[in-house]
Amino acid sequence: xxxxxxxxxARREAPADEVSKNAQLLIRAxxxxxxxxGVYSYLPLGKRVLEKIERIVRxxxxxxxxxxxxxxxxHPSEPWKQTGAWDKVDVVFKxxxxxxxxxxxxxxxxxxxxxxxxxxxxxxxxxxxxVYQIGQKYRDELRAKSGIMRGREFTMxxxxxxxxxxxxxxxxxxxxKQAYLRVYRRVGLVxxxxxASGGSFTNKLSYEFMVLTDAGEDxxxxxxxxxxxxxxxxxxQKEGDACTRCGKGTLSRAKASEVGNIFDxxxxxxxxxxxxxxxxxxxDQKPIMGCFGIGITRxxxxxxxxxxxxxxxxxxxxxxxxxAHLVSLxxxxxxxxxxxxxxxxxxxxxxxxxxxxxxxxxxxxxxxESDLLGIPKRIVVGKDATGSGVFELVDRKTGTxxxxxxxxxxxRFARHG
Amino acid sequence: xxxxxxxxxARREAPADEVSKNAQLLIRAxxxxxxxxGVYSYLPLGKRVLEKIERIVRxxxxxxxxxxxxxxxxHPSEPWKQTGAWDKVDVVFKxxxxxxxxxxxxxxxxxxxxxxxxxxxxxxxxxxxxVYQIGQKYRDELRAKSGIMRGREFTMxxxxxxxxxxxxxxxxxxxxKQAYLRVYRRVGLVxxxxxASGGSFTNKLSYEFMVLTDAGEDxxxxxxxxxxxxxxxxxxQKEGDACTRCGKGTLSRAKASEVGNIFDxxxxxxxxxxxxxxxxxxxDQKPIMGCFGIGITRxxxxxxxxxxxxxxxxxxxxxxxxxAHLVSLxxxxxxxxxxxxxxxxxxxxxxxxxxxxxxxxxxxxxxxESDLLGIPKRIVVGKDATGSGVFELVDRKTGTxxxxxxxxxxxRFARHG
Numbered sequence: 001x002x003x004x005x006x007x008x009x010a011r012r013e014a015p016a017d018e019v020s021k022n023a024q025l026l027i028r029a030x031x032x033x034x035x036x037x038g039v040y041s042y043l044p045l046g047k048r049v050l051e052k053i054e055r056i057v058r059x060x061x062x063x064x065x066x067x068x069x070x071x072x073x074x075h076p077s078e079p080w081k082q083t084g085a086w087d088k089v090d091v092v093f094k095x096x097x098x099x100x101x102x103x104x105x106x107x108x109x110x111x112x113x114x115x116x117x118x119x120x121x122x123x124x125x126x127x128x129x130x131v132y133q134i135g136q137k138y139r140d141e142l143r144a145k146s147g148i149m150r151g152r153e154f155t156m157x158x159x160x161x162x163x164x165x166x167x168x169x170x171x172x173x174x175x176x177k178q179a180y181l182r183v184y185r186r187v188g189l190v191x192x193x194x195x196a197s198g199g200s201f202t203n204k205l206s207y208e209f210m211v212l213t214d215a216g217e218d219x220x221x222x223x224x225x226x227x228x229x230x231x232x233x234x235x236x237q238k239e240g241d242a243c244t245r246c247g248k249g250t251l252s253r254a255k256a257s258e259v260g261n262i263f264d265x266x267x268x269x270x271x272x273x274x275x276x277x278x279x280x281x282x283x284d285q286k287p288i289m290g291c292f293g294i295g296i297t298r299x300x301x302x303x304x305x306x307x308x309x310x311x312x313x314x315x316x317x318x319x320x321x322x323x324a325h326l327v328s329l330x331x332x333x334x335x336x337x338x339x340x341x342x343x344x345x346x347x348x349x350x351x352x353x354x355x356x357x358x359x360x361x362x363x364x365x366x367x368x369e370s371d372l373l374g375i376p377k378r379i380v381v382g383k384d385a386t387g388s389g390v391f392e393l394v395d396r397k398t399g400t401x402x403x404x405x406x407x408x409x410x411x412r413f414a415r416h417g
Numbered sequence: 418x419x420x421x422x423x424x425x426x427a428r429r430e431a432p433a434d435e436v437s438k439n440a441q442l443l444i445r446a447x448x449x450x451x452x453x454x455g456v457y458s459y460l461p462l463g464k465r466v467l468e469k470i471e472r473i474v475r476x477x478x479x480x481x482x483x484x485x486x487x488x489x490x491x492h493p494s495e496p497w498k499q500t501g502a503w504d505k506v507d508v509v510f511k512x513x514x515x516x517x518x519x520x521x522x523x524x525x526x527x528x529x530x531x532x533x534x535x536x537x538x539x540x541x542x543x544x545x546x547x548v549y550q551i552g553q554k555y556r557d558e559l560r561a562k563s564g565i566m567r568g569r570e571f572t573m574x575x576x577x578x579x580x581x582x583x584x585x586x587x588x589x590x591x592x593x594k595q596a597y598l599r600v601y602r603r604v605g606l607v608x609x610x611x612x613a614s615g616g617s618f619t620n621k622l623s624y625e626f627m628v629l630t631d632a633g634e635d636x637x638x639x640x641x642x643x644x645x646x647x648x649x650x651x652x653x654q655k656e657g658d659a660c661t662r663c664g665k666g667t668l669s670r671a672k673a674s675e676v677g678n679i680f681d682x683x684x685x686x687x688x689x690x691x692x693x694x695x696x697x698x699x700x701d702q703k704p705i706m707g708c709f710g711i712g713i714t715r716x717x718x719x720x721x722x723x724x725x726x727x728x729x730x731x732x733x734x735x736x737x738x739x740x741a742h743l744v745s746l747x748x749x750x751x752x753x754x755x756x757x758x759x760x761x762x763x764x765x766x767x768x769x770x771x772x773x774x775x776x777x778x779x780x781x782x783x784x785x786e787s788d789l790l791g792i793p794k795r796i797v798v799g800k801d802a803t804g805s806g807v808f809e810l811v812d813r814k815t816g817t818x819x820x821x822x823x824x825x826x827x828x829r830f831a832r833h834g
Contacts, residue, residue, distance in 0.1 A: 007484060007537050007546050033533050035489045036518075041533060042487040050487065067424060070459040070467065072452045073490075073553055074522070074570040093520075095512050097557045101453075103510075105491070105522060116450050116458060120424050129424050136490055136553065140514045153491040 001044075001322075002344075003357045006030075008043035010369045021215065022301040023147025025313050029372045031321075038144025038152035040297075045373070048321035050155065053296050054134050056186045056318065057157045060179040064172070066132040066159050071112050073136055077102040079111035083272045091139035105138040110269050110291065113160045117287075118275040124164050126277065127287060128172060132159030134296065146217070149257070149301035159292040162270075164279070169288045173262065176292050180209055180260050187299060188316025189306065191259055192229040194220055209260040215305035216257035225249030257302045260294040307397070313374030314397050322355040323413060325375035329363050329382040340381040343391075343406070352413045371396065379409065418461075418739075419761075420774040423447070425460035427786045438632065439718040440564025442730050446789045448738075455561025455569035457714075462790070465738035467572065470713050471551050473603045473735065474574045477596045481589070483549040483576050488529050490553055494519040496528035500689045508556035522555040527686050527708065530577045534704075535692040541581050543694065544704060545589060549576030551713065563634070566674070566718035576709040579687075581696070586705045590679065593709050597626055597677050604716060605733025606723065608676055609646040611637050626677040632722035633674035642666030674719045677711040724814070730791030731814050739772040740830055742792035746780050746799040757798040760808075760823070769830045788813065796826065 008030035018024050018034065026032045031046035042050055058068065077094075080086040086094075086104075095103040106112065117129060137156045144152055159176070163169040177193055184191035189211045196208040208231060210220050221237055222229040226246035230237070232253070237244070239253040267286040270276070276284040300319070307314040317323070326344055330336030337358070344356040355375060357366055363382075370378050380392040391409055393402045404412070425447035435441050435451065443449045448463035459467055475485065494511075497503040503511075503521075512520040523529065534546060554573045561569055576593070580586040594610055601608035606628045613625040625648060627637050638654055639646040643663035647654070649670070654661070656670040684703040687693070693701040717736070724731040734740070743761055747753030754775070761773040772792060774783055780799075787795050797809040808826055810819045821829070 007534075007543065007548065009537055030537075033536065035491075035529060036493040039489045039491050039493075041489050041529060043533075044484050044486060047485060047487045067422075067461050068464060069461060070464050072456045072458050072570055074452075074456050074555055076453040076456075090515070093512055093514065095510055095522075097510065098507070098559055099557075105512075112452060112458060116460075117424075119450065120426055120447075126424065131424065138491055140516075142515055153489055 001355055003355055004359050006044060006355075008033075008045065010372055018147065019145055020147030020149065020301075021308060022149060022304040025304055025308055025372070026148065026301075029313055029374070031313075032148065036152075038141055038150065040148055040151070040153075045321045046300075049300055049315070049319055050296060052319040052321070053187060053299055054155075054157075057134065057183055057294055057296065060183050060186075061130075061132050061157065061159055064130070064175045064179050065128075066130045069116075069131050069133050070135065071106070071109050071116075071133050073106050073138075075104050075106055075112060077104060079115060079273075080104055083111055083269065085111065091141060093138055093140045107137055107139045108291070108293075109133070109158055110160065110265070110289075114269040114273050114275060114289070117160070117162050118270075118273055121162060121275075121277050121287065123278045124280055124285075127162055127164045128168055130159055130161040130172065132157060132292070147301055148297045149215075149305070151297065154298060155296040157294045157296060161290045161292070162287040163290070164285075164287065166288060169264065169290060173264065173290060176262055176290070177207060180262070180292075180294070183294065184209065184211070184259060186318050188303060188318050189259065189299075192220070192222055192256075193227065194222075194229040194231055194256070195234065196231040196261070197234045206261060206263045208258050210256035211259050211302055211306060212254050213257050213302065213306045214255050215302075216255040218256050218258060219253060220256045221251040221253055223249040223251060257305070259299050259302050260292075262293070263291045265289040265291055308374075311368075312372035315374045315376055317376050320374070320376050322353045322375050323377065324352060324354045325357065325370050325373065325378045326354050327357045327366050327370055327378055327380050329366070329380065332360055335386045336381060336383060339386055343379075343381065346410065347413065350410055350414050352410075377413075418772055420772055421776050423461060423772075425450075425462065427789055435564065436562055437564030437566065437718075438725060439566060439721040442721055442725055442789070443565065443718075446730055446791070448730075449565065453569075455558055455567070457565055457568070457570075462738045463717075466717055466732070466736055467713060469736040469738075470604060470716055471572075471574075474551065474600055474711055474713065477600050477603075478547075478549050478574065478576055481547070481592050481596050482545075483547045486533075486548050486550050487552065488523075488526050488533075488550050490523050490555075492521050492523055492529060494521060496532060496690070497521055500528055500686065502528065508558060510555055510557045524554055524556045525708070525710075526550070526575055527577065527682070527706075531686040531690050531692060531706070534577070534579050535687075535690055538579060538692075538694050538704065540695045541697055541702075544579055544581045545585055547576055547578040547589065549574060549709075564718055565714045566722070568714065571715060572713040574711045574713060578707040578709070579704040580707070581702075581704065583705060586681065586707060590681065590707055593679055593707070594624060597679070597709075597711070600711065601626065601628070601676060603735050605720060605735050606676065606716075609637070609639055609673075610644065611639075611646040611648055611673070612651065613648045613678070614651050623678055623680045625675045627673035628676050628719055628723060629671050630674050630719065630723045631672050632719075633672040635673050635675060636670060637673045638668045638670055640666040640668060674722070676716050676719050677709075679710070680708045682706040682708055725791075728785075729789035732791045732793060734793050737791070737793050739770045739792050740794065741769060741771045742774065742787050742790065742795045743771050744774045744783050744787055744795055744797050746783070746797065749777055752803045753798060753800055756803055760796075760798065763827065764830065767827055767831050769827075794830075 014024040032040040191209040194210045219232040223243040225248045228245035243249040270286040279285040328340030347354045378394040431441040449457040608626040611627045636649045640660040642665045645662035660666040687703040696702045745757030764771045795811040
C-alpha cells in the first residue's frame with residue numbers, strides 16, 4: 001500500500017485524554033481512533049494487525065478441532081436470567097427496547113452457546129464438541145483507562161467445549177493449553193499458564209495466561225526451574241519461597257498481563273438449561289463444559305506495551321501490519337523515486353506485504369514516522385542506491401543497518417513469507 | 418469437511434415459530450440458529466456462506482478504492498444527539514449504563530465515521546476518501562418476521578465517501594453503482610438499480626438495488642427496453658405506461674426485494690459536526706458525503722428465497738458453502754467407502770471445497786438431506802463406481818445426472834476453482 005493513499009496519518013502529539021501507553025502510541029501512529037473511554041475504532045493499519053492475530057488464533061483453534069461459528073451479540077434476557085448472570089454479573093449491559101422485552105449485548109456467550117449445543121447434542125456420539133467464534137464483546141465497566149487492553153467493547157475469541165467424561169475434558173483442556181501457548185509464541189510473546197481462581201463462573205481452578213510485562217495489572221509468582229506459576233491473589237506463598245511443585249526452584253514475583261484464560265465450567269450451564277444427552281448405557285447425563293477465551297484487541301495492546309521503545313511501536317513479525325516499510329528519499333519523479341516505485345511493484349509481485357512511503361517529506365520526518373509505525377524492517381532507497389543497486393535495510397527493534405543488494409533483499413523477504 | 422463431524426445436523430421439521438421461508442429452510446438445514454425474532458446465530462455452514470458473500474463485497478469495494486476499517490459498534494450518545502438521530506430515528510437502541518452516560522449500538526455509522534474523517538481530512542489533497550467496514554448493525558424493530566432478511570441484529574457492509582465537488586461525488590457514485598451490480602451478479606442475482614426516496618437521511622434521490630422475487634416486500638416498475646426502474650412509492654406511473662426515460666419500452670410491475678442502497682447525503686453530517694477542509698483557494702469547505710450499504714445477512718436470505726425449490730435450498734456457485742457434496746453410499750469400511758474416502762482426500766489436495774457425507778445412513782435419507790443443503794453439485798459414489806471408476810454427478814438446480822470418469826470430474830471442479 002502507498003502511504004500517500006493511507007487516510008489515517010501519524011501525528012506528533014499524544015492525545016491529551018489518554019493515559020495508557022498502548023492507546024497513546026496506537027492513536028499517534030494512526031492505528032486506532034478513540035470513540036470514548038474503552039471504545040476504539042480500528043483504522044486500516046490497526047485492522048491489519050487484528051487480522052494477523054485472528055488468523056493465528058483461528059489456525060490454532062481449528063487444529064484442535066474447534067468449529068467456527070458466528071453467534072448473535074444482541075441477546076434476549078431470558079437465558080441470562082436462567083443462569084443468574086442477569087442479576088449477578090455487574091458488567092452485563094441492560095437494554096430496554098420498544099418491544100416488551102429486555103435485551104443485552106454479550107459479555108460472554110455461555111447463555112447462547114449452551115442452548116445451541118443442546119439442540120444438536122442428543123447422544124454420547126455427538127461428543128466431544130468444541131465451537132468457537134471471533135467477535136465483539138461488551139462490558140459495562142465503571143472505569144476504562146487501559147486503552148485497548150480493557151474495553152467496554154472489545155474483540156474476543158471465545159471457544160466452548162462439551163464432553164462426556166472428566167478424562168475427555170482434561171485431555172482437551174491440556175490440548176487447548178498447548179494451543180494457547182503456541183498462539184502467544186506466534187504472536188511474539190512468551191506467556192505462562194498461571195493457576196488462578198475461576199472467578200464468578202466456577203469454583204474450580206482455572207488457568208490465566210500471563211505475559212511478563214511492567215505494564216501488567218496482575219502480580220504472579222513463578223518458579224525458576226519448572227513451569228509452575230500462580231497468581232498471588234490465590235497463593236499464600238511469597239517471593240523467595242521454595243517451589244512446592246518441583247522442590248528445586250525458588251519463586252520470583254513479577255508484574256504480568258493476562259492474555260487469555262481457560263475455565264473448567266463443570267456442569268453449571270447444562271444444569272441451568274436442563275441439557276442432557278444419552279450416555280453409552282442409555283442414561284441421561286449432563287455434559288462437562290469448558291470455556292476458552294483470548295482477547296484479540298487486548299493481545300494487540302499487550303504486544304504494544306511489551307515491545308514499544310522511546311521511538312514508538314515495535315511489532316513482532318507475526319503480527320506486523322506489513323513485513324517491510326519501503327521508504328523513498330526521492331523527490332517526485334526523480335531517479336530515486338522511480339527506482340523505489342519499481343522496487344515497490346517488484347515486492348508486490350512477489351507477494352511481500354509492503355507499505356511504501358512515496359510522500360514528498362524530509363527524510364528525518366519519514367524516519368521518525370517509520371519508527372513510530374513499528375514495521376519490523378525498513379528498506380531505505382536513497383541517492384546512492386540509484387548507482388549501486390544496494391539498499392539500506394534497517395531493523396526496527398535493534399536499529400542494525402545492513403547494505404543489501406536488490407535481489408538478495410527480495411529473496412530474504414520471500415523466505416520469511 | 419466430513420459431515421459426520423459437522424455438529425449442526427439437518428432436521429426434518431420446520432421450526433413452528435418461524436414464518437419466513439428463508440429462516441425455515443436455513444434452520445432445518447443447520448445453517449442458522451434462532452435466538453429470538455430477528456436475531457440469529459450462524460453455524461458452520463451458514464458462516465461459510467456469509468464469508469463467501471463478504472469476500473465478493475470486499476473485493477469489489479477495494480477495487481473502487483475503499484479502505485477497510487473496523488468501527489466501534491458501542492457508541493456514545495453524544496454524536497447521535499448532535500445529528501438529531503437520537504430522538505428522530507425510532508429504531509435506535511438506547512442503553513443505560515452504570516456510568517452516567519447513555520450509549521447506543523450502531524444501526525448505521527455516520528455518527529462515528531464523520532468525526533473519524535474529520536480528524537484526518539484537512540485539505541482538498543486528502544479527498545476523495547472512501548472507507549468501509551463489514552460488521553454488525555442493530556435496529557430496535559417492533560416486529561421482525563422476515564427471517565434473516567430483516568433483523569434486530571444483522572451484518573452489513575457500509576461504506577462512506579467524502580468528496581470535494583459534486584462532480585467527483587457523481588463519478589464515485591456511478592462507480593459504486595456499477596460495483597454493486599457486479600456484487601449481485603457474482604452472488605448469483607440480477608439486481609436493478611431503482612430510483613427511490615432518500616428516507617430520513619436525505620431529501621435527495623437515492624438508489625435501491627432490487628432483486629425481482631415473489632418474496633419481495635417492495636413493488637417496482639421497470640422498463641422493458643432500458644435500465645429505468647422505480648419504486649412505486651415515489652412514482653405516479655403505473656403498469657402498461659410508456660417509459661418516459663427511453664420513450665420506447667413499456668413499464669411492468671413486479672415484487673422485489675431490496676439488497677442494497679446508496680445515498681447522496683450532501684453536506685448534512687459535515688454540517689452537524691462542523692467538518693470543513695481547506696479547498697484549492699484556501700477557503701473552508703464542507704465535503705460532500707455518500708453512504709453505500711449492502712446487507713450481507715439480508716443478501717443471504719434473498720438468495721435462499723429466490724432460488725429455493727420444494728426440496729430445499731439451491732445455492733448459486735459463487736456463495737455455496739462448498740463446491741461439491743460427495744455422498745458415499747458405502748457401509749463402514751467397505752470398498753465403496755474406501756473409494757469415496759480416497760476421492761475425498763484427492764479433492765481436498767486439489768483445493769476443491771467439498772463436504773463429504775461419510776455417515777452410515779440410507780441413500781434416500783442422504784439424498785433428501787443433500788437436496789435440503791443445496792450444494793450446487795452432488796457426486797454420488799455407489800457400488801458401480803468401484804468397478805468402473807465412473808461417478809454420478811447431479812446438478813442440484815436442474816436435477817441433471819451425468820456419469821463422469823474420475824479424472825474428468827476432478828478437472829471440471831478444478832477449472833471452476
